[in-house]
Amino acid sequence: MDGLSEREFESFRNLVKKHIGISFDRTKKAVLQRKLALRVNSLGLESYGKYYLYLLQEKESKGELRQLINTLTVDQTAFFRHLKQFELLANILLPQVAIQKNTIKKLRIWSAGCATGQEAYSIAMVVNDMFKEDHTWDIRILASDIDTDALKFAYRGLYTKESIKQVPTEYLNRYFRRGTGKDSGLFQVNEDLKNRLLFRRLNFVDFNFPFKSPVDIIFCRNVMIYFDTEVKKRLIDNFFRLLEPDGFLCLGTSESLIGVDDRFALVGHFVYQKRG
Ligand SMILES: C[S@@+](CC[C@H](N)C(=O)[O-])C[C@H]1O[C@@H](n2cnc3c(N)ncnc32)[C@H](O)[C@@H]1O
The missing domain is CATH 3.40.50.150 (Vaccinia Virus protein VP39)
Known part of the structure; x- marks a missing residue:
């Protein structure tokens, strides 16, 4: 699969920011790409572009946005942290x-x-x-x-x-x-x-x-x-x-x-x- 283009990166980072507030700046492009790839592969899609369209199609993507959010969040924690x-x-x-x-x-x-x-x-x-x-x-x-x-x-x-x-x-x-x-x-x-x-x-x-x-x-x-x-x-x-x-x-x-x-x-x- 081709890498995440600049345009795709912009589209995904805007989508993520709009839905969950998390901001992926340019230094985090590789992290975002790696996490998106997990979802793209698990759905058997051929490109990030197709995945983006899939997310926009309300009916098909039902539940997928939630899956993506679960993949993007970092849940590192510990008992009695700090x-x-x-x-x-x-x-x-x-x-x-x-x-x-x-x-x-x-x-x-x-x-x-x-x-x-x-x-x-x-x-x-x-x-x-x-x-x-x-x-x-x-x-x-x-x-x-x-x-x-x-x-x-x-x-x-x-x-x-x-x-x-x-x-x-x-x-x-x-x-x-x-x-x-x-x-x-x-x-x-x-x-x-x-x-x-x-x-x-x-x-x-x-x-x-x-x-x-x-x-x-x-x-x-x-x-x-x-x-x-x-x-x-x-x-x-x-x-x-x-x-x-x-x-x-x-x-x-x-x-x-x-x-x-x-x-x-x-x-x-x-x-x-x-x-x-
Ligand atoms: C690194 S964990 C922190 C866990 C715990 N508070 C601690 O300090 O150990 C960050 C958590 O924030 C959640 N989170 C990120 N964006 C969120 C949002 N827009 N709404 C609610 N929770 C969010 C993530 O799902 C993740 O579980």
Whole structure:
């Protein structure tokens, strides 16, 4: 098959940006081509041009756009990634929210771009631990991603020994059980922890978020790095509107709000607080 021409590259990058906000600049042309080739080959098409037309034909491409999105997204993640933020969550963010919400006793957390679930389960373990004595709280943790394969994996909650090595032993004993039969050697998140989470496919570009009440803490880590400034600004503006006054926003360690939004104050370790 011929390589991806400049014109095709432009067409695909515009299509991808329009649908999911991810921007492939010129330096990422080879990456985009490699990922597109996976879809072109699996459909048995002869060229990138034919694949583009296929995507545009609504009826035939039903579901293909979703497949392409699943192929293009990067779902690299880990339990307790950026450990310092989980320490902040336990020692500063949750205690502050617990004081502020002491009368309505409602806690809302969103793992936005949760990939295969490790981030959302890590949050749930810390939250569970903090509220284990007090069952009067209405707690919801939303775990969302655009990638349906990653979400299915997250919902299953079955992880390798290698991937759970960052989970503290105490949590491992409390929230996981060893897989049996075909799952032997794997570790299964227990149902109680899973029931803390609500999994949803949400696209940041649609900005159609299912919240009835404001959110206390948003984790959106290692997602914005794939977006250009315009998409970042719209996303952060939406987070600002969804957050409680004084709500928190946790970003990845190579992300920042500088030049994006100045309505947040830095708490530390890439955690920001909305100025209420
Ligand atoms: C590198 S992972 C980050 C996972 C986790 N937050 C962490 O830091 O470990 C980035 C995730 O963002 C998701 N993503 C990318 N574009 C998105 C969009 N437009 N809407 C929703 N999720 C998106 C990807 O599917 C991927 O799972």
